[in-house]
Amino acid sequence: xxxxxxxxxxxxxxxxxxxxxxxxxxxxxxxxxxxxxxxxxxxxxxxxxxxxxxxxxxxxxxxxxxxxxxxxxxxxxxxxxxxxxxxxxxxxxxxxxxxxxxxxxxxxxxxxxxxxxxxxxxxxxxxxxxxxxxxxxxxxxxxxxxxxxxxxxxxxxxxxxxxxxxxxxxxxxxxxxxxxxxxxxxxxxxxxxxxxxxxxxxxxxxxxxxxxxxxxxxxxxxxxxxxxxxxxxxxxxxxxxxxxxxxxxxxxxxxxxxxxxxxxxxxxxxxxxxxxxxxxx
Ligand SMILES: O=C(O)c1cc(=O)[nH]c(=O)n1[C@@H]1O[C@H](COP(=O)(O)O)[C@@H](O)[C@H]1O
Numbered sequence: 001x002x003x004x005x006x007x008x009x010x011x012x013x014x015x016x017x018x019x020x021x022x023x024x025x026x027x028x029x030x031x032x033x034x035x036x037x038x039x040x041x042x043x044x045x046x047x048x049x050x051x052x053x054x055x056x057x058x059x060x061x062x063x064x065x066x067x068x069x070x071x072x073x074x075x076x077x078x079x080x081x082x083x084x085x086x087x088x089x090x091x092x093x094x095x096x097x098x099x100x101x102x103x104x105x106x107x108x109x110x111x112x113x114x115x116x117x118x119x120x121x122x123x124x125x126x127x128x129x130x131x132x133x134x135x136x137x138x139x140x141x142x143x144x145x146x147x148x149x150x151x152x153x154x155x156x157x158x159x160x161x162x163x164x165x166x167x168x169x170x171x172x173x174x175x176x177x178x179x180x181x182x183x184x185x186x187x188x189x190x191x192x193x194x195x196x197x198x199x200x201x202x203x204x205x206x207x208x209x210x211x212x213x214x215x216x217x218x219x220x221x222x223x224x225x226x227x228x229x230x231x232x233x234x235x236x237x238x239x240x241x242x243x244x245x246x247x248x249x250x251x252x253x254x255x256x257x258x259x260x261x262x263x264x265x266x267x268x269x270x271x272x273x274x275x276x277x278x279x280x281x
Contacts, residue, residue: 010126011214014063014064014098014214015238017063017096017098018239018277021060021061021063022273022274023063023269023270023273024239024241024243024273024277025061025062025242025243025245025266025269025270026063026098026100026242026244027055027062027064027066027244027245027246027249027262028066028244028249028250029051029054029055029065029066029067030068030070030246030250031067031071031072033046036251036258037050037253037254037256047072047078047079047086048082048085048086048089050250051067051082051089052089053259054250055086055090055094056259057260057262057263058259058262058263058266059094061266061269062097062266063098063242064099064100064244065090065097066244067083067086067101067102069083069102069103083123084123087099087101087124087125091124098126098127098242099126100125100126100129101119101123101125101128101129103119103128104129105119105129105142106131106132106133106134107134108137108138109140112130112137112138112139112140112142113141115128115141115142116128116141116144120142120148126149127148127149127151128149128150128151129153129194129216130142130150130152130153132152132153132178136181139185140185143186143187143190144186149191150192151216152178152182152191152192152193152194153194154175154194155175155194155199155206157196157197157198157199157219158196158198161196165178175202176205176209179193179206191213192214192215192242193206193210193213193214193215193216194215194218195217195234196219196223197217197218197219197220197230198219198223198224200226200229200230200232204233206233207233207234207236211236212238213240214238215234215240215242216244217234217241217242217243217244218244218245218246219244220243220244220245221245221249222246222247227272227273227276228272230243231276231280235276235280239277243273245265245269248265249269250262252264
């Protein structure tokens, strides 16, 4: 299939899901064995069992899932296997869902090419998060996968995010330089950018540089970011936003009814999103 058609399909499928589900929710699968319900710990694969139940309960309310690889790598080979089972489960049962490996990779070219192969080919994620610090040749091996999405960190949600990203270079903050420069790299259509929900005041400026690209926005829920504030300047005609919540959804309950509790939290966010989408139509 021609590459540009691939690009179109990937993004069009996401936009279609947003329209059908009236949601632009991404659920973060950041599984911590000290936080999941105790009864799951006797299962053969507690991490996968937890994810499976969360996904089954919430897939109609969310358009994307984002396992952060740290939470799997922390458990060694068993964790990595659980990550593999989780992505396979989504791809087999809910192929319409957009999947993001939150790995924040990026290295010299030949190493990045292997990272890209790991997440796009071996695990078969739709997208991976990448740090821009090492520049063009560290990101382009990811962008070379024309049917996949590279999500570049621009302005992160954490307190230290501005330590470097906010520094002025030629009177312009570094995160703006990242956005502008990335648009000149190969296949910029395959890019999305991370902007933290805690940085709502910056969205108007960011949209001047990337008016149409999708933004992955973590930081609502546990980190205190506000959905309405983000949407005020973040929305585009295609929505253009994926709002991630991890702990706020997956740890809403910690007994036998944990998946139902997660569904309730996801539903609250979806309802808010439906209202926002209706108001902006
Ligand atoms: O790339 C990310 O997803 C990310 C970028 C960022 O700026 N801030 C941020 O919190 N994240 C990730 O998004 C998730 C947020 O989790 P919660 O704070 O539990 O909703 C974690 O997996 C973080 O690693």
